[in-house]
Amino acid sequence: MALIVQKYGGSSVADAKRIKNVARRIAQAKAQGDQVVVVVSAMGDTTDELIKLAYQVSKQPDRRELDLLLSTGEIVSSTLLAITLREMGYQAISLTGAQAGIRTDSAHSRARILNVEARRMVKELEEGNIVIVAGFQGITDEMDVTTLGRGGSDTTAVALAASLGAKECQIYTDVEGIYSADPRLVPEASKLTEIGYEEMLELATSGAKVMHPRAVELGELFNIPILVASSFNDSPGTLIHGGASMEVRNKVRSIAHDLDVAKITVVGVPDHPGISAAIFQPLAGAGISVDTIVQNTSIENITDLTFTVAESDLAKSMKVVEPIARSIGARECLSDTRLGKVSIIGTGMQNTPGYAARMFGALGEQGINIQLITTSEIRITCIIEESKVIDAVRALHHAFQVEERE
Amino acid sequence: MALIVQKYGGSSVADAKRIKNVARRIAQAKAQGDQVVVVVSAMGDTTDELIKLAYQVSKQPDRRELDLLLSTGEIVSSTLLAITLREMGYQAISLTGAQAGIRTDSAHSRARILNVEARRMVKELEEGNIVIVAGFQGITDEMDVTTLGRGGSDTTAVALAASLGAKECQIYTDVEGIYSADPRLVPEASKLTEIGYEEMLELATSGAKVMHPRAVELGELFNIPILVASSFNDSPGTLIHGGASMEVRNKVRSIAHDLDVAKITVVGVPDHPGISAAIFQPLAGAGISVDTIVQNTSIENITDLTFTVAESDLAKSMKVVEPIARSIGARECLSDTRLGKVSIIGTGMQNTPGYAARMFGALGEQGINIQLITTSEIRITCIIEESKVIDAVRALHHAFQVEERE
Numbered sequence: 015m016a017l018i019v020q021k022y023g024g025s026s027v028a029d030a031k032r033i034k035n036v037a038r039r040i041a042q043a044k045a046q047g048d049q050v051v052v053v054v055s056a057m058g059d060t061t062d063e064l065i066k067l068a069y070q071v072s073k074q075p076d077r078r079e080l081d082l083l084l085s086t087g088e089i090v091s092s093t094l095l096a097i098t099l100r101e102m103g104y105q106a107i108s109l110t111g112a113q114a115g116i117r118t119d120s121a122h123s124r125a126r127i128l129n130v131e132a133r134r135m136v137k138e139l140e141e142g143n144i145v146i147v148a149g150f151q152g153i154t155d156e157m158d159v160t161t162l163g164r165g166g167s168d169t170t171a172v173a174l175a176a177s178l179g180a181k182e183c184q185i186y187t188d189v190e191g192i193y194s195a196d197p198r199l200v201p202e203a204s205k206l207t208e209i210g211y212e213e214m215l216e217l218a219t220s221g222a223k224v225m226h227p228r229a230v231e232l233g234e235l236f237n238i239p240i241l242v243a244s245s246f247n248d249s250p251g252t253l254i255h256g257g258a259s260m261e262v263r264n265k266v267r268s269i270a271h272d273l274d275v276a277k278i279t280v281v282g283v284p285d286h287p288g289i290s291a292a293i294f295q296p297l298a299g300a301g302i303s304v305d306t307i308v309q310n311t312s313i314e315n316i317t318d319l320t321f322t323v324a325e326s327d328l329a330k331s332m333k334v335v336e337p338i339a340r341s342i343g344a345r346e347c348l349s350d351t352r353l354g355k356v357s358i359i360g361t362g363m364q365n366t367p368g369y370a371a372r373m374f375g376a377l378g379e380q381g382i383n384i385q386l387i388t389t390s391e392i393r394i395t396c397i398i399e400e401s402k403v404i405d406a407v408r409a410l411h412h413a414f415q416v417e418e419r420e
Numbered sequence: 421m422a423l424i425v426q427k428y429g430g431s432s433v434a435d436a437k438r439i440k441n442v443a444r445r446i447a448q449a450k451a452q453g454d455q456v457v458v459v460v461s462a463m464g465d466t467t468d469e470l471i472k473l474a475y476q477v478s479k480q481p482d483r484r485e486l487d488l489l490l491s492t493g494e495i496v497s498s499t500l501l502a503i504t505l506r507e508m509g510y511q512a513i514s515l516t517g518a519q520a521g522i523r524t525d526s527a528h529s530r531a532r533i534l535n536v537e538a539r540r541m542v543k544e545l546e547e548g549n550i551v552i553v554a555g556f557q558g559i560t561d562e563m564d565v566t567t568l569g570r571g572g573s574d575t576t577a578v579a580l581a582a583s584l585g586a587k588e589c590q591i592y593t594d595v596e597g598i599y600s601a602d603p604r605l606v607p608e609a610s611k612l613t614e615i616g617y618e619e620m621l622e623l624a625t626s627g628a629k630v631m632h633p634r635a636v637e638l639g640e641l642f643n644i645p646i647l648v649a650s651s652f653n654d655s656p657g658t659l660i661h662g663g664a665s666m667e668v669r670n671k672v673r674s675i676a677h678d679l680d681v682a683k684i685t686v687v688g689v690p691d692h693p694g695i696s697a698a699i700f701q702p703l704a705g706a707g708i709s710v711d712t713i714v715q716n717t718s719i720e721n722i723t724d725l726t727f728t729v730a731e732s733d734l735a736k737s738m739k740v741v742e743p744i745a746r747s748i749g750a751r752e753c754l755s756d757t758r759l760g761k762v763s764i765i766g767t768g769m770q771n772t773p774g775y776a777a778r779m780f781g782a783l784g785e786q787g788i789n790i791q792l793i794t795t796s797e798i799r800i801t802c803i804i805e806e807s808k809v810i811d812a813v814r815a816l817h818h819a820f821q822v823e824e825r826e
Contacts (some may be wrong), residue, residue, distance in 0.1 A: 034477060067496070068499075071500055071507060075507075077504045086492035086495050093485045094489065096485045097486070098477040100478065100485070101481075107486055113564075134563070157540070177680060190728055
């Protein structure tokens with residue numbers, strides 16, 4: 015008997031009616047003869063409401079307490095789903111992260127899964143139960159409840175799939191799959207039937223919000239095929255896996271974009287070893303994720319260092335960087351928030367010349383000025399004016415004929 | 421250093437403002453130099469709302485799942501309280517029932533505490549923390565979450581006080597203490613400064629809703645003084661303890677009443693051994709609590725058996741009793757719902773004649789007909805018409821001059 019893991023997001027279980035809908039989908043999967051483990055997020059806005067409550071009593075709620083508080087959201091949705099399945103006549107049991115054996119480190123609000131002690135889950139599956147697991151949470155060696163941070167429930171699902179040897183991890187959400195570009199911006203964007211782990215990772219880190227890169231990485235590590243599909247209809251979705259066919263690996267697969275970009279430039283930095291570390295280690299220590307980093311060639315041992323962060327992190331970043339800039343003798347710190355990011359992604363670009371030139375050309379034709387450029391083996395990213403991002407996505411989608419992919 | 425356990429009910433932590441108020445009270449207790457453990461109920465109507473959610477997806481929610489669902493209510497209030505105390509600069513940590521080591525049997529929705537593994541609580545107290553424990557919940561050997569049923573949070577508080585060797589368990593609620601009668605019915609009713617365990621038990625089982633008898637019993641068993649007081653003001657409250665002074669043990673201490681009474685009479689029962697068991701064991705099996713039982717002297721081996729149950733249990737009780745009555749050859753089953761119960765309570769009545777006669781006289785003067793009478797060593801209870809209960813409470817309060825007690 016094979017086993018599948020399904021994950022349903024918060025909007026899919028937002029009320030009793032939607033929970034019943036999800037229960038019917040689970041029942042269908044069970045009827046196909048597989049063992050089924052289901053991971054759920056908290057209902058609708060529950061997590062936000064709990065956070066609001068915490069901020070009503072504290073300006074900076076303690077992270078351990080906040081984790082325990084937030085963990086209740088997924089317990090509520092998972093018990094309700096188990097109750098619904100039992101009402102429909104199915105054997106089902108809900109497990110908290112602790113009961114499911116999800117052991118994490120003790121980094122509250124962003125814990126990492128260390129291992130899964132699957133004994134209880136295996137026992138419940140062997141007894142014929144559909145096992146519903148509260149997503150986004152785990153437990154430390156001290157029995158303290160942790161939450162996994164962004165992408166937590168997806169990560170729970172992939173981790174359970176890996177530890178239980180599932181044949182597939184199915185992520186059900188409010189979109190129908192992975193698209194060649196955001197279909198709200200590019201009407202002719204098409205849904206991909208399949209995509210490789212690396213392409214999906216580049217997509218996720220380049221602004222596509224469908225799946226968190228962390229869960230994709232875990233899937234790649236354990237080679238778990240991940241299906242991303244809608245929980246509201248039976249449209250086939252997109253399969254993320256390692257064996258994407260040769261043919262489709264040959265071109266640009268998708269255009270990603272991100273409007274939440276701010277740029278910081280440290281001007282007139284004396285260029286000697288250790289300068290980058292002096293700036294970026296404190297930023298990492300403050301929990302700020304730095305995205306693109308560009309350092310120009312230095313002239314007379316003086317260089318400019320530019321990097322991007324999320325707009326929401328800009329004020330915090332400037333507070334960290336400005337005193338450092340002074341102390342290392344830089345001239346000044348400049349910032350700009352009206353920026354966006356556009357990327358073309360595809361394993362087909364590896365070692366194939368011409369993609370960058372075509373990208374810059376397509377943007378130039380639209381009169382779009384490129385401020386920064388970064389690349390990986392399978393991705394080219396340009397930082398441009400925020401107001402030009404939509405035009406850029408459309409132009410690139412057309413230039414690379416992404417919609418003709420399949 | 422001494423230790424006190426405080427318990428706050430759901431109305432005391434119903435919103436952020438009240439949680440802050442409770443936090444200030446806890447801080448005062450801590451400032452007096454004691455170690456403090458706090459047990460909280462779920463905020464306001466949270467438990468009812470969770471139950472409503474469960475009934476939206478099931479006619480009869482599974483009890484294990486319902487317990488896990490409901491346990492989230494107390495986790496939310498306890499984490500918020502810990503966050504509030506930390507915001508105020510105090511060291512505080514919240515613990516779930518599982519983390520606090522509250523081990524129970526596996527009777528979901530009405531679990532009994534088997535023991536408390538206090539190791540984690542002791543560690544947190546030694547580190548200087550105020551320990552906030554989610555009330556009403558525990559965990560089985562299988563790591564399944566249970567709830568304790570009625571009086572659950574009070575029972576948690578007394579159990580923790582017993583296992584930690586607390587000098588006092590303080591139950592803060594929305595009334596100011598234990599009264600000589602319900603002050604809403606008898607304006608001259610006075611608050612008792614102290615009361616013995618047994619008197620409190622009789623009061624609690626005779627209709628006074630302030631504390632559940634289960635928690636009082638546990639307090640008596642471990643000789644834990646229990647203070648009942650208001651969480652909204654600093655009025656001194658009532659101390660329930662074993663050492664109530666000789667002097668106040670000499671009279672009727674309190675008048676209790678209960679409007680939620682229904683009577684069932686099985687008429688014409690052949691009187692032979694085993695008949696009572698044949699009726700009352702199935703009732704117990706159906707989870708119905710039988711209160712007063714009266715069996716008349718049998719005439720020609722035929723007797724009538726009368727007992728009372730809560731009005732809400734009447735329909736269920738009749739369904740159980742009617743087929744049994746037929747099978748044992750009784751003539752018929754009668755029921756009456758328009759009944760109430762009034763009791764006089766006081767250890768001073770032990771072995772002292774005259775109390776019963778004075779009670780019956782006082783009721784007779786008001787033209788109140790007594791349908792059933794039961795007594796314990798320290799209590800006399802009369803079942804009367806529901807519409808006469810308020811008059812009866814006032815008349816008895818006056819007749820026994822309860823208000824002049826202290």
